[in-house]
Amino acid sequence: MALSLPVTVLDMPSIPPIDQPPPSPAATFVTGWRAAWTSVFSLVLIGTYVGIGALAHDYGFSLRWALLSTLLVWAGPAQVILLSTLGAGATPLEAALAVGLSGVRLLPMVVSLLALIKRPDTRARDLILPAHLTAVSMWVESLRLLPTLPRAQRLAFANGLGIGFLVAAHGGTLAGFYLAASLPALLTAGLLFLTPVSFLVSAVRNSKLMVDRLALALGLVVGPLLAYRGVGLDLMWTGIIGGSCAYGVHRLRRALR
Amino acid sequence: MSSLPGLAPYLVLIAAGFLPNEIWRMLGIVAAHGLDEGSELVVWVRAVATALLAGVVAKIILFPPGGLADVPLAIRLSAMAGGFAAYLLMRRSVLAGVLAGEAVLILGAFWFAG
Numbered sequence A: 001m002a003l004s005l006p007v008t009v010l011d012m013p014s015i016p017p018i019d020q021p022p023p024s025p026a027a028t029f030v031t032g033w034r035a036a037w038t039s040v041f042s043l044v045l046i047g048t049y050v051g052i053g054a055l056a057h058d059y060g061f062s063l064r065w066a067l068l069s070t071l072l073v074w075a076g077p078a079q080v081i082l083l084s085t086l087g088a089g090a091t092p093l094e095a096a097l098a099v100g101l102s103g104v105r106l107l108p109m110v111v112s113l114l115a116l117i118k119r120p121d122t123r124a125r126d127l128i129l130p131a132h133l134t135a136v137s138m139w140v141e142s143l144r145l146l147p148t149l150p151r152a153q154r155l156a157f158a159n160g161l162g163i164g165f166l167v168a169a170h171g172g173t174l175a176g177f178y179l180a181a182s183l184p185a186l187l188t189a190g191l192l193f194l195t196p197v198s199f200l201v202s203a204v205r206n207s208k209l210m211v212d213r214l215a216l217a218l219g220l221v222v223g224p225l226l227a228y229r230g231v232g233l234d235l236m237w238t239g240i241i242g243g244s245c246a247y248g249v250h251r252l253r254r255a256l257r
Numbered sequence B: 001m002s003s004l005p006g007l008a009p010y011l012v013l014i015a016a017g018f019l020p021n022e023i024w025r026m027l028g029i030v031a032a033h034g035l036d037e038g039s040e041l042v043v044w045v046r047a048v049a050t051a052l053l054a055g056v057v058a059k060i061i062l063f064p065p066g067g068l069a070d071v072p073l074a075i076r077l078s079a080m081a082g083g084f085a086a087y088l089l090m091r092r093s094v095l096a097g098v099l100a101g102e103a104v105l106i107l108g109a110f111w112f113a114g
Helices: A025-038 A038-057 A063-072 A075-085 A092-117 A124-133 A136-149 A151-182 A184-204 A210-228 A234-256 B006-033 B039-061 B065-072 B073-089 B093-114
Strands: none
Touching: A025 A038, A025 A092, A025 A136, A025 A151, A025 B039, A038 A063, A038 A075, A038 A151, A038 A184, A038 B065, A038 B093, A063 A075, A063 A151, A063 B065, A075 A092, A075 A124, A075 A184, A075 B006, A092 A136, A092 A151, A092 A234, A092 B006, A092 B039, A124 A151, A124 B006, A136 A151, A136 A184, A136 B039, A184 A210, A184 B039, A184 B065, A210 A234, A210 B039, A234 B039, B039 B073, B073 B093
């Protein structure tokens, strides 16, 4: 480990001193796994997925189906959309369209995450797992934690982090499925509210640069405008318009300086 | 498919849940080819991702799923504001923000219903 990064270690998993040999991928994976369980998102995910497990139960899906959807889809809003469209009697095609529209956000998330992880010699097939594990929780925590790690360790750390979160979500799905009948309506509403409130607060925390803060604020304004006007692909346009305007202001400010 | 009734829900899960979602992740791998964290394009992509995330948040609050729709809009919005305020006041703690938002939502909905 030749490079010593000027890292600031704030509530971070311990980073070994420079003179020791670099930790093995397995050890770094475990460090990432531990970071998942000390993150507030492990709690948020358990709660969110208790809600999703209960929803799956109420709509008559099997436990195995619910767990498999957490493993394969691995995106809270998409799973809620899938359950509620299919549960309400929509055709698989309608459900697929609604899920596909909600999944657009994963594309820029995966790109910005992989830009942090990739090295010139990284094989494409090694990127499939971190790409699949990319969800808001994992993305937010990776963008916060990965820059403090040497690049060689980031892939294993991200995999450990994502799998830790995935396991937490499976525990939640399982618990929610069995608790469904005994969950009061108010608690179900509270569990569904975990997604927006945790997404917003953690996105604010991660937005240290002006360009990100502006993008966040613009998304909150543009999103509802497009949705109320019934614009097709409203989420995709929210991202492109909000993100590009924020980026334009960022370039303009730099040019004027 | 009628000969395999037990498999049908799983085929629907893959066709309607897994594939339309996963395609974006795999396209992300393709799009990330040759990009580095320092590049200007990544700054723009991160801004797009952040705006999209904000759009998802706004959409869930304005068009809520399931039981959340029974809580009035004013309470949903107040709970988001309360969570944000608590996050800022409690030394930028995400946990404090989430807990405060939940508290406003549940107490507000309870008070409204009662």
